[in-house]
Amino acid sequence: MRKYLKILLVLMVGCLILPASLAQAYQNPQTLSHEWETYGSGDPYILKFKGDYYLYVSTKDSETGIKAWSSPDLVNWTYAGLVATDPVTKGAYAPEVIYWNGYFYMYTSPGGNGHYVLRSESPTGPFTVQTPNKGLSIDGHVFIDDDGQWYFYRAEHGQMVAHPMSDPYTFGAGHQTGASIGGGWTxxxxxxxxxGKYYMTYTGNHVHSPAYRIDYAVxxxxxxxxxxxSKQNPVVLSTEGPTIGLGHNGLVTGPDLDSLYMFYHNWKGYTPEGWPIRSINMDRVVWNGDKMLVLGPTATSQPDPDMPDxxxxxxxxxxxxxxxxVNGGHWGIYNQELMxxxxxxxxxxxxxxxxAxxxxxxxxxFHMKQMNRGTSASPRYGATFSYVNEDNYGVAMLSELHNRLEVNFVVDGVSQGWVYASLPSGFDYSKWHSIRVEKSGNEFRIYVDQMLKIVQSANLGGGQVGYLTEDTHADFAYVAFSNKVDGSNAWDAYKPVPGKVEAVHYMSGGEGIAYHDTTANNLGxxxxxxxxxxxxxxxGGYNVGWNQSGEWLKYKVNVASTGAYDVTFRMATTMDGVQxxxxxxxxxxxxxxxIPNTGGWDEWRSITVKGIPLTQGLRELRVEFxxxxxxxxxxxxxxxASVPHLTDNFDxxxxxxWKQWEGSWSVSGGLYHSAGGTFAKATIGNDHWADYTVEVDIRMNEGGGDSGIIVRGTNPANGLELGQGNADFMQGYYAYIKTDGVYLGKQNYNWSPLTGVNLALSTGTWHKMKVVVQGTNIKVYVGDMNVPKIDYNDYSETxxxxxxxxxxxxxxxxSFDNFTVYP
Structure with a gap:
């Protein structure tokens, strides 16, 4: 055993922590006050500025002006009124706002007919038009890189297009990004x-489709x-249930400074004019290494975002x-809003x-601006952190004189030496700017206005935070800290159930509280x-390894409702008898x-346990080895869900x-007919069915195509509506016959062929077909109901x-006849 080769097993006993109650919670979909009547709130974008959030949504096509809301916590929103009223904003699509150097720049495409740039000195306006129509399709998004370079992203058929920008109003040539949903409209x-990596989330197919969905690319x-x-996409999808047609998202850092939230809309129907009615939704985003995972989509009560410590x-x-x-100065409070x-x-x-x-x-x-500076050699202002005393602290300061960020650490009374990073040309120190400090171990990462500028190591622990000036008159606004960094918020986030929990996201608290581990150190x-x-x-990402007898890990979950659940464990081992x-x-x-011997530590298998009882609310579940x-x-x-014995002879x-999703289906002569000419599917049953058998008689009335059985199908949608022409609008398996054989493939809004065998099958003749799904095994029978033509194990993580x-x-x-499902 791997760990026994390295250490002596020490047994320790873990203690239990009672779960908290779900005291403060939000629930999707959400309704805002003063939404556009009969239109709702679509294409949500969230700006964070000085600790507050500002939400902007698309304007109803028949109306003029852009609405906004503000919030201190991403949950309680206050209507801020019309922040832009220029006639050009009639039907303003997807307004997005970015702050830079004292101004708020808004990008919107009224009626989808090209982009305009508007500007304001406040996030709540008034925004005034600054440019003529710039063209460039719809759904403009601006990203500013660490070097201060701007980029503009926009929709296109085939893939997202990116434009480098020379200033907030000027767009360079377009570049094909490669980010695409099925090669269609993105x-x-x-x-x-x-x-160091760029993550792009984006939405595909048609905004009116229940299969509107969110993917991401890197x-x-x-x-x-x-x-x-491909192994995570779609990251947000729901075609049936309380929310459907989920898409057009924005990402924003939560109030705790470390969590990330995705805002998106759902589709509720149409206005009398034929435009979609939408509501906003939000769900937490967590990370496992380079893997981005959305804890959703949810439509049940979820804990409110955490506030900072x-x-x-x-x-x-x-x-x-x-x-x-410390060291004097003349300090005060102005207008109950800044120091x-x-x-x-x-x-x-x-x-x-x-x-604190x-x-x-x-x-x-930290947030700050310079009012005036002195004539000394180094007038500057900024933030201090990890402050213990005058012999142990760090500082990050802005210097207009040298147009740079200046960082220093003092450890045991010894300066570690100043480190400098240039700031963009034209950086206006009289405007509000932010400094962000991320400390993990001995590494400090220092950002200015979300641009990573300095990474430095220092032998300092935690400490107090504060503001400081040297020969400078400065104002200081919202300051906050959170004892979370690098996405560690995921450890104590209550993961929604139903849903997926990454093994590395066990809760915090240490030995005996969050886990029991028999080694003093992380072996990996x-x-x-x-x-x-x-x-x-x-x-992808990371997993917990070297788990030994007696060890355990504890996880925080939020169970949607009391009842029976199936749980699927993803495991790997070279040993027999693991329990x-x-x-x-x-x-x-x-x-x-x-847990079966999977044949290798990198040979992963999924093991499902069915019908376990779970109690609604916030729980702490413990996985014991x-x-x-x-x-x-x-x-x-x-x-x-139990699988019934269901038979349909179509008499x-x-x-x-049956629910038909596309194609032309009919019942006559005791048969269920698909007319052909295109692709077609019909489903029956429950999304929660796990292991079952499906039998049906199939008669191919013509050659050249295929016919067969869907198993474990979820999120079906009409792949023909709204001009999509996509045959794979579903997640699940498709076992089918053609005149030359029997085949098995997988649909995940794309097509993955899995296996097949050659077999001559005639048209105009009845062929009995059976598919058995049990665990990760799929057996496909044609003709002979005792020996499968295909015996396939899908061991993949998808x-x-x-x-x-x-x-x-x-x-x-x-034509189909004698359809049967049984457990």
Whole structure:
């Protein structure tokens, strides 16, 4: 056993923490006050500025003006009125706002007829038009890179297009980014940068379609080379249920400074004029290495976004007892909205320090502007962090004199030396700017206006934060810190159930509280800095490894409703007799679960346990490794549903419980007919069915196409409506026959052929077909019901474990009879 070769097993006993209650919660879809009547709120975009959020949405086509709302927490929104009223804003699509150097720039495409740029000195306007029509399609999005270079992204048929910008109003030549949804119309881009990589989320097909959906792609270049994340896409999709037609998202950092939230809209129907009615939704985004995962889409109560561990908006008349002064200066509060220091003429570092202190790892955010500077050699102003005393602290300061960011650390009274980073030409120090500090271990990452400028190491722990000036009169606004960094918010986020939980997202709290691990250190040395052993997963991201008998991990989940669920564990092991178990407190949910020998530590298998009882609300589930050793990647929860014995001989004149998604279907002569000429599918049953058998008699009435059975089908939609012409609008498996053989493939809004065998099958003749799905195994029978023609195991991480049954044809007139589903 791998760990036993390295360490001596030490057994420790974990204690239980009772789950919290769901006291503050939001629920999708959400309704805003003063929404456009009979139109709702579509294409949401969120701007964060000085600790507050501003939401902008598309304008109803018959109306003029752009509406906005503000919020301190992403949940409670206050209507801010019409922030733009120029006649050009009639039917303004997808307005997005970016702050730069004292101005707010808005990009919108009224009526979809080209873009205009508007500008304001406030996020709530008034925005005034600055440019003529710039053209460039719809859904403009602006991203500013670490070097201050601007990029503009827009919709196009085939893939998103990116334009470098020379200023806020001037767009260079377009570049094909590679980010595409099925080669069709692609829109609604949002770009963020993380660990040196560019992540683009975007939306595809038609805004009126229930299959409107969100994908993402990754590149090392902001203009080109975006590779769709095929193993995660679509990241947001729902074609049936309380929310459908999900798309056009924006991404914004949460109030805790570390979490990331995705805002998107759902489709509710049409206005009398034929335009979509929409509502906004939000769900948390979490990371596992380079993998971006959306904890959703949700339509049940979810915990409100976390607030920072400390924040101050200075909404009072005096500085107050939560701060203390170091080295003097003349400090005060202005208009209950900011703190100022106006003493000049001295090079002393005048400081205001919070009494509140961070943990060892944290994220901090500061906002400031210069009112005046002195004549000394180094007038500057900025933030201090990891402050313990005058012998141990860090500072990040803005210098107009040298047009740069200046960073220094003092450790045990010794300066570690100033480090400098140039700021963009024209940087206006009299306007509001932000400094962000991310501390992880001994590494400090310093951002100015979201641009990463300096990465530096220093032997400092956590500490207090504050503001300081040297020979400068400066104003200081919203300040906050959170004891989270690098996406560690995911560890204590309550993951929605149904949903997927990454193994590395066990809760925080340490040995005996969040986990029991028999080694003092992380043997894999990856991802997290506690004793749990984590390694790189060849399927992407990281997994927990070297799990031994008696060890356990605890996870926070938010169970949608009390009832029975199926849970699928993603595991790898080279050992026989491995056993695990899932607990909720002292309740054994699963009993002993046998984990098969998968044949290799990188050979992953999905093991489903059906019908476990879960209780609604916030829970802490514990995965126990009872016997043996296994690596653990994830667990995914689905509602449990028993499979009935269902038979349809089509003896009536109607299709009964069948739902037809496209094509021409009819019932006559005791048969179910698909007319052919295009692709067609019909489904029946429950999204939560897991293991079952489907039988049907098939008669191919013509050659050249194919006909067969759908199993484990979810999120079906009409691939012909609205000019889409996509045969693969579904997630699930399709087993089918042609005149030359039997085949199996997988649909995930694209097509992946899996396997097939040659077999001569005639038209005009009845062929009995059976498909059996059990676990990850799929057997396909044709003619001989005892020996399968196909026996296939889908061991991939994209295997489908649950879904409806159905029938499908492609360019073939087909008749079906004697359809049966049974467990």
């Amino acid at each position: 829109e609604g881009a949002t770009v963020i940068k993380r660990n 590149s090392s270049n902001p203009l080109t080379g975006f590779e769709p994340a 400390f924040h101050d908006r200075f909404n009072r008349t005096a500085i107050g007892s939560n701060w203390y002064n 100022w220091q106006d003493s000049m003429g001295s090079t002393a570092a005048h400081k205001q320090i919070t009494n 202190a961070t943990d060892a790892n944290y994220t901090a955010e 040395g990856e991802y997290r800095k506690d004793a749990v052993d984590i390694r790189v997963n060849p399927e 695990i178990r899932l607990w909720d407190g002292t309740t054994d949910l699963t009993g002993i679960v046998q 009872v016997t043996g050793e296994a690596d653990f990647a994830s667990m995914e929860f689905q509602h449990y 009536g004149s109607k299709s009964g419980d 295997a489908f474990t649950h879904g409806k049954a159905g029938l499908r044809t492609a360019h073939q007139s087909t």
